[in-house]
Amino acid sequence: MTGETLPAPGQSREVERHIFDAELVDDDPLREPHLNLRRRFMNWWQRSSRVPAALKSRQALRGTAVDAVAFMVRSPWRFISAVGRGVAAAARSWRRWVRVHDYREAAEQSDKLADKFTEIRALTLFRWKVTGIVAMATAAAATVSYVVYGGRVLWIAAGIGSVVLAVFGRRKDGAPGRKPVLAGPRALTWTMDPQVLVDAFRDAKLIGKDETLRLVERAAHDGAGWAVTVDLPATRKAADVIRHREALASALAVDELQLIVERVRGRGGHAGRVFLWVADEAPYSGPPLRFPLLDAECWDAWRPIPFGRDARNRRIDLPVVWTSLIVGAIPRQGKTCATRLPAAGLILDPCTQLYVFDGKGGKDWKAAEAVAHRYVCGDEQEHAEAVRDYLVELVAEVQARFSRMSTLDDEICPESKITPQISRDRDLGMPITAVIIDEVQVYLENPTRLEIEGKRTTLGAYLADLLTYLARKGPAVGIVVILATQRPDSNTIPSRLRAVLGSRFALRVMDWRDSNIVLGEQMNTRGFDASTLLPSHKGVGILRPDGDTDAGADTVAVTVRTFYMDNGEWRTICERGRALREAAGTLTGHAAGDDRPRAIDQAAVAKALGAGTDGGVPVELPEPLASVVEYLGDDLDRREFVPTAELTEALDVEPSVFAREMGRLECRPTRHRVPDATGEVRRVRGYFTADIRAALDRVRDEISSTDEAGAGQS
Numbered sequence: 001m002t003g004e005t006l007p008a009p010g011q012s013r014e015v016e017r018h019i020f021d022a023e024l025v026d027d028d029p030l031r032e033p034h035l036n037l038r039r040r041f042m043n044w045w046q047r048s049s050r051v052p053a054a055l056k057s058r059q060a061l062r063g064t065a066v067d068a069v070a071f072m073v074r075s076p077w078r079f080i081s082a083v084g085r086g087v088a089a090a091a092r093s094w095r096r097w098v099r100v101h102d103y104r105e106a107a108e109q110s111d112k113l114a115d116k117f118t119e120i121r122a123l124t125l126f127r128w129k130v131t132g133i134v135a136m137a138t139a140a141a142a143t144v145s146y147v148v149y150g151g152r153v154l155w156i157a158a159g160i161g162s163v164v165l166a167v168f169g170r171r172k173d174g175a176p177g178r179k180p181v182l183a184g185p186r187a188l189t190w191t192m193d194p195q196v197l198v199d200a201f202r203d204a205k206l207i208g209k210d211e212t213l214r215l216v217e218r219a220a221h222d223g224a225g226w227a228v229t230v231d232l233p234a235t236r237k238a239a240d241v242i243r244h245r246e247a248l249a250s251a252l253a254v255d256e257l258q259l260i261v262e263r264v265r266g267r268g269g270h271a272g273r274v275f276l277w278v279a280d281e282a283p284y285s286g287p288p289l290r291f292p293l294l295d296a297e298c299w300d301a302w303r304p305i306p307f308g309r310d311a312r313n314r315r316i317d318l319p320v321v322w323t324s325l326i327v328g329a330i331p332r333q334g335k336t337c338a339t340r341l342p343a344a345g346l347i348l349d350p351c352t353q354l355y356v357f358d359g360k361g362g363k364d365w366k367a368a369e370a371v372a373h374r375y376v377c378g379d380e381q382e383h384a385e386a387v388r389d390y391l392v393e394l395v396a397e398v399q400a401r402f403s404r405m406s407t408l409d410d411e412i413c414p415e416s417k418i419t420p421q422i423s424r425d426r427d428l429g430m431p432i433t434a435v436i437i438d439e440v441q442v443y444l445e446n447p448t449r450l451e452i453e454g455k456r457t458t459l460g461a462y463l464a465d466l467l468t469y470l471a472r473k474g475p476a477v478g479i480v481v482i483l484a485t486q487r488p489d490s491n492t493i494p495s496r497l498r499a500v501l502g503s504r505f506a507l508r509v510m511d512w513r514d515s516n517i518v519l520g521e522q523m524n525t526r527g528f529d530a531s532t533l534l535p536s537h538k539g540v541g542i543l544r545p546d547g548d549t550d551a552g553a554d555t556v557a558v559t560v561r562t563f564y565m566d567n568g569e570w571r572t573i574c575e576r577g578r579a580l581r582e583a584a585g586t587l588t589g590h591a592a593g594d595d596r597p598r599a600i601d602q603a604a605v606a607k608a609l610g611a612g613t614d615g616g617v618p619v620e621l622p623e624p625l626a627s628v629v630e631y632l633g634d635d636l637d638r639r640e641f642v643p644t645a646e647l648t649e650a651l652d653v654e655p656s657v658f659a660r661e662m663g664r665l666e667c668r669p670t671r672h673r674v675p676d677a678t679g680e681v682r683r684v685r686g687y688f689t690a691d692i693r694a695a696l697d698r699v700r701d702e703i704s705s706t707d708e709a710g711a712g713q714s
């Protein structure tokens with residue numbers, strides 16, 4: 001994924017060299033002493049600790065001026081609130097004094113309240129009298145002063161009094177009773193007062209009561225929002241702030257879609273440095289975003305394809321070669337539009353071959369017929385069978401490409417992986433080949449029973465096997481698999497297929513489970529849940545690209561509003577793609593009127609698939625059981641008990657969510673005595689492996705009985 005274009009490193013080196021040369025060449029020797037003096041003065045100015053930091057650069061001066069203006073603007077309000085707090089604090093202190101609070105408390109604690117009662121009462125009465133006398137004396141003094149000197153003196157006295165109260169009531173961190181219980185709305189106040197930001201972090205439980213933040217960069221307006229960079233206290237992690245973004249948004253009184261939290265990596269970044277950006281208003285609204293490739297004459301499939309913009313309006317590009325993509329959403333959220341974006345990039349590269357299968361059977365993909373090497377549109381049996389035949393053809397093609405690649409010399413093929421040069425060399429016959437399937441669930445749910453090389457299966461399961469093979473092995477030889485589905489549930493998209501799809505894009509889905517199915521296990525607990533997107537957010541989804549994002553490996557996903565292309569514009573792209581292919585002589589297959597299937601070695605294909613699935617159809621275990629079984633491996637039989645803490649840490653899951661999901665599988669935790677690292681025996685919560693094995697058997701039984709019932713019906 002890439003953002004806005006930055007100057008190439010080579011360019012910046014060139015700029016540096018220019019400055020260096022200019023400093024060496026000086027043909028006026030008379031200016032030299034003057035220049036030296038100036039340089040030495042500047043050096044001293046920059047390094048001297050006596051010169052205030054604010055005067056050392058224009059930027060620092062501007063920052064200080066902004067701070068000063070903000071301070072002046074805030075001062076009246078801060079003064080009034082400090083006086084208010086001073087009045088409350090003074091009243092509270094007087095009350096404690098007049099009630100002889102300390103003496104009373106001490107007597108209470110030593111059980112001598114009854115003995116001291118008369119003394120305390122006498123003291124209380126005396127203090128009330130003192131209060132009365134002081135009040136009367138003050139009133140008399142005020143009246144006399146007013147009569148003698150006029151109203152001015154009262155104003156001066158009130159001024160001095162309020163300054164004294166303001167000093168008395170100034171906010172001290174952690175002082176009880178000095179903080180109002182009900183704070184006003186926080187939105188944007190944090191930009192003026194970093195203390196509000198610290199309070200928000202404390203309220204969201206991201207830092208402790210006694211901990212604070214270090215401001216790395218002061219809040220500044222950046223694009224359509226406010227940005228700030230802070231350092232967390234030692235031992236606190238930026239990844240946790242990202243995970244609990246929603247709590248922080250609540251503490252800052254903004255919608256979670258308005259808040260962007262990123263870990264700062266690379267130079268100047270570390271595990272505890274967080275960048276926050278808060279949008280001024282709800283992002284992702286406004287008119288649809290125009291697709292930049294509408295103005296491109298052609299495109300290189302190897303370049304990341306413009307996909308959309310994030311909340312900060314940064315362009316998000318999606319690489320498609322060497323990876324694969326799944327798009328999932330409930331109907332009418334912009335799934336087809338999102339899938340057509342990478343397809344458009346591939347169409348505009350005349351060296352790319354396209355297999356387009358539309359399970360919906362509408363006109364969304366009709367225009368692609370003009371460029372597609374293979375094209376199927378419809379949800380009938382014949383269509384599912386045609387898709388199967390073409391996928392088998394592709395699996396055979398992958399095998400053929402691997403064997404051809406093994407004969408290439410190291411110079412052409414250095415890594416036994418396709419390169420741009422190989423993909424464009426027509427003699428090698430390995431163009432980038434994209435399989436794009438919209439509404440893939442239509443084909444994957446096909447229940448027709450099949451027997452492939454003696455193994456009983458369904459047509460849908462066989463298609464899933466073929467796609468799994470293509471997504472797993474294909475990228476290395478230039479095969480790109482792009483799938484879109486309206487039903488991102490675990491029964492429709494088997495986990496063996498999901499596991500090999502590199503990039504994921506989830507538009508709005510029904511619940512967090514569906515979101516996790518598209519984006520990956522536990523992504524909701526890491527702060528990414530596509531079910532929280534709004535219905536009005538058409539084309540807005542969470543993108544989890546293959547590999548690291550610019551924001552680093554901890555920011556695994558980004559919310560993106562996709563570019564939009566209407567049917568007319570889509571048709572224009574397809575027509576342009578056809579013209580490019582005609583000119584390059586690369587129009588083949590369906591688009592060139594040739595739908596003849598290629599001769600295939602079915603046995604070799606079945607063997608390849610068999611090797612990929614360990615010779616049998618794997619049983620689909622529900623999560624988190626699948627992850628627990630995978631983590632424990634042989635320990636599932638060897639160990640007797642596994643502590644919950646060990647499992648939740650290893651699987652990186654929220655303990656409460658984990659307990660609930662395991663409970664649903666009738667697997668409940670118990671307390672058991674286990675020795676810790678020091679050998680001391682302690683009672684800890686966890687699961688007996690016998691219970692996990694029993695849950696595993698139950699799930700396997702359920703799956704096989706459903707399979708048999710399905711077979712019986714057909």
Ligand SMILES: Nc1ncnc2c1ncn2[C@@H]1O[C@H](COP(=O)(O)OP(=O)(O)OP(=O)(O)O)[C@@H](O)[C@H]1O
Pocket residue numbers: 288289329330331332333334335336337338360486538539540561562563564
């Ligand atoms: N990026 C976008 N920006 C603005 N509007 C969009 C965007 N993407 C989609 N839409 C709107 O959403 C509507 C539905 O889009 P689309 O047909 O792609 O949804 P879908 O999820 O494929 O629907 P279905 O499941 O019925 O096929 C479109 O008609 C369009 O008006």
